[in-house]
Amino acid sequence: MSLLAPAAAVFLVLGPLIALLYLLRAQHQRQEVPSLLLWRQIRPDATGRPRWQWPLRHWLLLLQLLAVALGVLALMRPALLGGPQRHLIVLLDASGSMQATDVLPSRFEEAKRQAAELLRELRPNDEATLVRVGPTVEVVDTGPTRQALLLALGALQPSAGQADVRAALQLAATLAREKGGLVNEVVFFTDGAFGPLPQIDLGGAQLRFVTIGQGVDNQAIVNLRVRRVLDGGARFEGFVRIANFGDAEVEVPVKALADGAPIDLRRVRVPARGQQELTIPLPQGVRLLEVRLERADLLAIDNVAQVLLPVDEIEVLLVSAQPTFWERTLRAVPGVRVRTLRPPQYTPQQTAPIVVFDSFLPRTLPTTSLLLINPPPQNGLLEVRGEARDQPVVWTNPRSPLLEAVDLSGVTVPKVPRLVPPRWATPSVQGPEGPIVLEGYLEGQRVVIYAFDARQPLADFPQRLGFPLLVANTLTWLSAATLPPTLRPGEALTLVPLPEAREIAVRDPVGRLFVFPVRGRALTFNQTEAVGRYEVVQRVGTQVVPQPGFVVNAGDELESDIRPHAYAPVAGGAALAGMPRGVERELWPLFATLALVVLGGEWIYYARR
């Protein structure tokens, strides 16, 4: 037997109160005497009266206490529970779209409220696990204690990034398999704004969606970048893309601020479920560009975007036996300063933020960003299995930052070493017999591999417009000094320490400070759920060296589309079929009747006394 409303036990305080009444107001004992003739005229006794008396000898008191106990027991709703033990896995979508205010106060708070109701309905022998599904998936609390789960739920906050639904479902499947002896049920509180549902085997658990939200009116800055003006000067211009995810065309006031000062304000008409692009010329010497949409919509966090402008020239060390071509190519990129060495001259002490090895690889790689061009066979880092000739570009990665605005259609590379793609790198450009361009992180360093020799006489690729853009994008991505100008919430970032640096400290937009000791390697920083500008400093010896920092913007073509999407339940194993989920039988009527019977007996006893 279980108690469905144990809080009603507070009414048990009535028992001591009744007993206290008996103690304080001792009842007169009935005593028959032959006559009151003598008793009427005695003096009242002030000292002989007992201050209290032991009340348990009163049958009335015992009956009243029994009635109270039975009544309180009825209020506590004793019940017989049926069915096996359950394990409830509550997935709570903490993505940016859950901050939409179409459900007041927000979708996330509504999801928390509904999740709390579900947790309160748990039977005492059930277990539950609470999972926050943001850019990172974390188990907030697990166990049979409802109060602890509700406390952990109340403290949850949404993120501004995308929910990693695949990781969440994989975690739920793992939890369900760990609790294989229980009946597992996964309930996902979400607005469904995460694209197609990943197909994950949930290990027999049933998956049920609780869809939160109803509105679609949202406009967002889905892209904000800066680029040098094409005249090669030191001036920049901002590039803004505004998306309207609503079902009606809207006119959006767009305000631009350079280092906090307004520089532009215009009204932009954005069609329903369409986009609009703007170019904003920036004054010289601007460090931070901020763009705001001055229209109230359902999701506010994607109405602001910031971008940092590069301030220094990128220093590149080129190590090449024949450096002329690449030296000229690299110098053509605005803001790049090139230093050249021959391979025999290279020592590990010769370093720069970006090191380019052309047809050469040293035994020990520097701890900076690397561009490896035409890696030689038997280089100790990459496995090369011969060469391939006349390789056309057959596939490009559309999400690669190296290929932004780069058109490689019709490009054929005359000589390509057959590289076996290492695990730490992913192809950006693919030929029929292997990758042509790869990018990746090697122990925290950014590494790009050009698997071709651009100096080949028949190579037409260097003559194409996309080649200098590819090189410029490569240097921009590789530059440790140019930290990624904008990140998505939750996106990881590599922090490259300066030589002799001891600590790297990051302060996020809400003021939290993260300090990491440097052990000679680059660091991966992923505490980027807050939207805004992050400041980075490094401690070198006793000096604190400010770094450019980076910004995190919430606007995202996927996450800013707050249109709710309902998903059908995913049935689990047969164990759930016909499974009783609630109370099998409530016993409060029985106890209430007993309490009434006792009260009636008490009344009869009192009347006949």
Next chain:
Amino acid sequence: MSARWRRWLDRLLEPSAVLLRQARQVLTTATRWRGQPSTGSLPLDEAFLERLERLQIAAHQVVRQGLIGEHKSRRKATSLEFADYRHYAVGDDFRRIDWNAYGRLEELFLKLTEAKEDVVLHLLIDCSRSMDWGQPKKLDYARQVAAALGYIALARFDGVVAAGFSHCLHAYLPITRGKGRALTLFAFLNALQPGTTTDFDLALAEFCQRLRPRGVCVLISDLFTARGLDGGLDQLARHGLETVVIHLLDPAELRPPFRGDLELVDMETGERLEVSLGSEALHSYQQRLAAWCAEVEAVCRRWGARYLRVDTGVPFERLVVHYLRARGVVQ
């Protein structure tokens, strides 16, 4: 056969064992309360009855009417037992002059002899509800005392009249004589049942209306009455009865064992009274009890009645044999 003859025959044939059982029941009740075994045997009762036969009711006033009994009277009569001489006065019976004394002294003397007088014992038993209380119950104790006194009287061939009353007279045994009628008396006493409230005025007035021979009246009661005792004693005194008031009080009435907050209920009237009993209140009760007893005694004295306060905790044999004897009720 008429109903009258049938009753006479039934009474004649009534087995003596039944009467003996009734007597045993009445007489052994007190010993049972005192913790003695209720075996039904009457060794105590037989010995006690023998002791009672040696007693007689003390009648201090002259009984001028009725049969000649066994009681010496202050009145001189013509019996054979010499009592005294006195001078002749005009109007005296010549036949009672002692001529021998005249011959010696030449004066006329009358020879006086003892008068033997008949005494009627009136037993008045309070059967109010308050008498049905105590350990032993005061009514049972009153039955025992009445039975003992009645037996004493019957053994001396005195007349015995018994009555039970509460607010009125509701049981009456006409005058009866002789030891052989003892069982009738016992059966009458045994049949007395508790009534309601006590009203001496009404009950004793009704009793006195049936009164013909005067004698000794023993009133056994706890005297709890709202209207007082004066009226009743007045009635008895005016009818020439020599009254003895035996005031029964239970030990719990003399020394209440109650403590704490009590709701006292008058078992006669049903009235309720909430009191808090401590040492001070009980002391006050004792004072009130003593004052009340003194008041009752004064009333008895005023009407020429003897007043005996009896603790029912005292065994009634001791009461009859020693206490009443010491107080002159029996001799």
